[in-house]
Amino acid sequence: MTQTDVSSSAPESRLPIAILGGGSFGTAVANIVAGNGHDTRQWMRDPERAATCMAERENKRYLPGVPLHSDLQITADLEQAVRGCQIVFVAIPSQSFREVVNRAAPMLDPGTMLISLTKGVEHDSFHLMSDILKEEAEGMRVGVLSGPNFAKEIVAGHYTATVIASEDETLCATIQKVLHSETFRVYSSNDVFGVELAGALKNIYAIVTGMAVALGRGQNTTSLLITRALAEMMRFAEAVGADPMTFIGLAGVGDLILTCSSDLSRNYRVGYLVGKGKKLDEAVTEIGQVAEGVNTVRLIKAKADELGVYMPLVSAIHAILFEGTPIPTVIRELMSGAQTFDVAYSAKS
């Protein structure tokens, strides 16, 4: 099979496009793609749920009350979903991302554009999703999509923007065309690592701010946390070789503000529930959807320790979630830490 260049296709051309994942974000992106007139197939693993979503034109488990586009095809047959597709979006939680990509890879045509929608780090490997795509699906074109994008707000038609990151400029242009709508804008970046890392890191700080709100703290505290979170994220980015400047864009500060300010964020809600006295396991179970930040805290804490990167908020939330340190003790330590420079980056340097 040959690689097809779909970038030059007119915006109105109908492309076969698959979305892997039956959760809230996979469904939101599938609805955008179908709404733009493409031959859109959403794959979910549970045949019964796929049949129900298809018949009821609604994903009651993950996006209740949202009508699915009439042309969206939903199937539990992976081969049927991806066959002949030139673009495949992957919205599978990081824990199962490799397993699903590994299954799909032999069914793909060479040169297929594989786009990760997942904001996490692989358990116990520190691989980001684009690394997994490259490893499991050789010969494909790889990109990541990340930005301030609550699924519920996208499907409600709120004006939204995101970032497509890839070293492949043609891929970026194609994805911009495929997803652009009256309410959805797609900016591009060539810093795949930075965009992906930003999406994974911000989940940690959403847990932190959710907890602060549960403890009755106000907007001063949220603003303090978001700003110092950004400083930590940029410090970490620099230490691992990503471009810190990517973090002042939509995928960085944009998504950080969003998830740290709203209980639409599952990560924020985990922090909120733990702040209200729930055990971490109970909080995760109560939410019933993926909260990537819980695992990401463990991985980033280990990496920061290994590299000697100063990340007091990561250390603090790790101590609360995994070391049994009482919240007041952690807060006291945070507030008595060294008072250093506000801004570490300068346009002059």
Ligand SMILES: NC(=O)C1=CN([C@@H]2O[C@H](COP(=O)(O)OP(=O)(O)OC[C@H]3O[C@@H](n4cnc5c(N)ncnc54)[C@H](OP(=O)(O)O)[C@@H]3O)[C@@H](O)[C@H]2O)C=CC1
């Ligand atoms: N929701 C949002 O607003 C946004 C989410 N994201 C990111 O998108 C990714 C996916 O999140 P989201 O859709 O929200 O997650 P949800 O928790 O809403 O859904 C997870 C989906 O993944 C499926 N799944 C889990 N394990 C497997 C597996 N082994 N094989 C096949 N399918 C599996 C679940 O299937 P089942 O129901 O059968 O368990 C479910 O359909 C996350 O990394 C998240 O960070 C990014 C931007 C916004």
Ligand SMILES: O=C(CO)COP(=O)(O)O
């Ligand atoms: O990434 C998101 C919005 O951009 C969704 O955040 P949560 O996974 O915390 O719900």
